[in-house]
Amino acid sequence: MTVITLGPEGTFSHELARKxxxxxxxxxxxxxxxxxxxxxxxxxxxxxxxxxxxxAVGETMDGLSHNNLAITAEMYMPIHHNLAALVPADKIRVIYAHPQTHEQCSRYIERLAVPVIHTSSNASSALEAKKTPNAGAILPESAAAIYKIPIIERNVENNQENTTRFVRISKTPGPGCRPGKCSLLIDPDTDRAGLLYDLLGVFARRGINLTRIESRPTKRGMGTYVFFLDYAVTGQTDEALSELMAITTVRKLGCYPKIEVPP
Structure with missing residues (x-):
């Protein structure tokens, strides 16, 4: 099966796909x-x-909202960022960084006290830094190696436990073998006091662990939101889902296993 992920070469997505x-x-x-x-x-x-x-990665959340696709697996990968440049650190006059990378390294970038230009990927940051005089980039080690940009300082992320969760998406649901987690998209068709309480109560009454809840604008107007829910699979999840679907509009995004990522 062909796998499609974020490029050019040197992104964390590309590194994960290679692993x-x-x-x-x-x-x-x-x-x-x-x-x-x-x-x-x-x-x-x-x-x-x-x-x-x-x-949350907004582009992915919106992609799940607007496309009828299924999540078929999840993967977790430790994320470490590095400052790379063709000039010494004191000569850097601009930094290229992906918006998520910027946020993950915000404290270090703040100390550099130079302008930051956002890019579409970490690999794009490398390409821009390489062709721009006195520029640096915040990069994964793989991107620095691919584009031959020396690393000046390693592990500049805010938190050394920095981790990104990835998901595999498909046109059809996964085979359902030993799923550990399920994901839902809830699009309320009403706005009333206590709605969110009622939605969450469906899971709380059955002792089902909600591992994530995220709201995103529907883009249909101010104050309207969809909710993404992830929950651990138990023997009562089908019953909970039936009750939830009687309350509001629900789209199942899939039940799926966790895939271990090789080091």
């Missing part, structure tokens, strides 16, 4: 492009969905 021995592998310049390719039946996708420091 998982994905072949053939197709790289797209944006997460939106990955969703479009998967929706067109070109293969499965691997996209980042949340980071322990910066939170």
């Amino acid at each position: 998982l021995a994905c072949d053939p592998l197709v790289l797209k310049p944006t997460i939106h492009g990955i969703f479009a390719a998967v929706a067109a039946g070109e293969g499965d996708g691997i996209v980042p969905i949340e980071n322990s420091e910066a939170g």
